[in-house]
Amino acid sequence: MNLKDLAQQPEKITSGHRLCAGCAEPIIAKLVLASIKDPVVVINATGCLEVATTIYPYTAWKIPWMHNAFENAPATVSGIIEAYNVILRKKPSARPKWARNLPRNIKFAVFSGDGGSYDIGLQSLSGALERGHKFLYVCYDNEAYMNTGNQRSGATPLGSSTTTSPAGKVKQGKEEWRKDLTAIVEGHHINYVAQASIFHWADLSKKVQRAMEVNGPSFINVMSPCQRSWGFDPSQTVQIAKLAVETNFWPLYEINNGKFTLNYEPRKRTPIIEWIKSQKRFKHLLKPENKKIIERIQEHIDKQFETLRKRQG
Numbered sequence: 001m002n003l004k005d006l007a008q009q010p011e012k013i014t015s016g017h018r019l020c021a022g023c024a025e026p027i028i029a030k031l032v033l034a035s036i037k038d039p040v041v042v043i044n045a046t047g048c049l050e051v052a053t054t055i056y057p058y059t060a061w062k063i064p065w066m067h068n069a070f071e072n073a074p075a076t077v078s079g080i081i082e083a084y085n086v087i088l089r090k091k092p093s094a095r096p097k098w099a100r101n102l103p104r105n106i107k108f109a110v111f112s113g114d115g116g117s118y119d120i121g122l123q124s125l126s127g128a129l130e131r132g133h134k135f136l137y138v139c140y141d142n143e144a145y146m147n148t149g150n151q152r153s154g155a156t157p158l159g160s161s162t163t164t165s166p167a168g169k170v171k172q173g174k175e176e177w178r179k180d181l182t183a184i185v186e187g188h189h190i191n192y193v194a195q196a197s198i199f200h201w202a203d204l205s206k207k208v209q210r211a212m213e214v215n216g217p218s219f220i221n222v223m224s225p226c227q228r229s230w231g232f233d234p235s236q237t238v239q240i241a242k243l244a245v246e247t248n249f250w251p252l253y254e255i256n257n258g259k260f261t262l263n264y265e266p267r268k269r270t271p272i273i274e275w276i277k278s279q280k281r282f283k284h285l286l287k288p289e290n291k292k293i294i295e296r297i298q299e300h301i302d303k304q305f306e307t308l309r310k311r312q313g
Contacts (some may be wrong), residue, residue, distance in 0.1 A: 032109065158178065
């Protein structure tokens with residue numbers, strides 16, 4: 001689908017929700033859903049996207065949508081899919097009245113933040129991937145538990161200051177490397193796994209379309225910059241997402257039926273210090289005494305990206 005086709009798709013999530021100005025989550029949700037032409041059912045784990053789009057008695061969703069707890073969205077979508085398949089196996093006359101004209105091409109998508117994906121819901125996600133249900137799982141990764149006030153998660157990068165890993169005299173933010181969820185999902189040997197960014201909207205849209213074509217589950221991890229807790233101007237959301245890609249902090253790649261593709265490589269890699277300087281959560285790292293932490297981060301990113309380049313062949 002080109003930009004014109006995407007713009008002409010029926011609106012599935014409306015404006016007027018209560019997500020913060022500059023939030024990347026509605027951009028991700030709208031683009032993902034616009035890239036799915038068939039009818040789609042959305043399961044939404046607890047998080048910013050769920051809370052801010054469904055303040056009772058209002059909803060921003062114009063499609064079938066279900067809210068789950070943090071930890072069980074993949075289990076719930078598994079049950080919905082199997083119930084749907086049972087209904088489709090019956091003759092229309094044997095189905096409940098409401099299901100006699102049920103479309104046979106309904107797709108299923110899960111939206112969950114990093115808290116519900118990297119940590120609390122990892123067991124549920126792993127189980128659903130192993131069982132092989134056909135659905136798309138989209139992780140909008142804003143690198144902490146933003147819905148409850150910026151607590152560190154498994155996705156929080158080393159050196160980031162959060163309410164539970166604050167920078168101070170003793171510690172300089174989070175002391176552990178972020179978890180590589182995309183690699184963990186790849187280890188389940190499903191047919192489609194990818195990382196994407198709102199900066200490269202066409203790449204994200206194509207990845208959604210390819211994910212819809214494979215048999216079984218698919219997974220896309222999308223960086224979701226959070227202006228409130230990362231500390232940048234709301235107008236800079238897409239620029240921050242771009243900087244993450246240009247520094248190789250957030251590489252764009254996919255594994256489609258076992259074939260690895262590095263989708264984007266910067267012509268000239270931007271040093272990670274530029275990414276760090278762009279956000280207040282890292283401001284303590286700019287002190288002279290923390291220079292070695294930045295060097296460690298740069299070395300880590302370079303090593304990881306070189307591993308991806310070698311896979312490209």
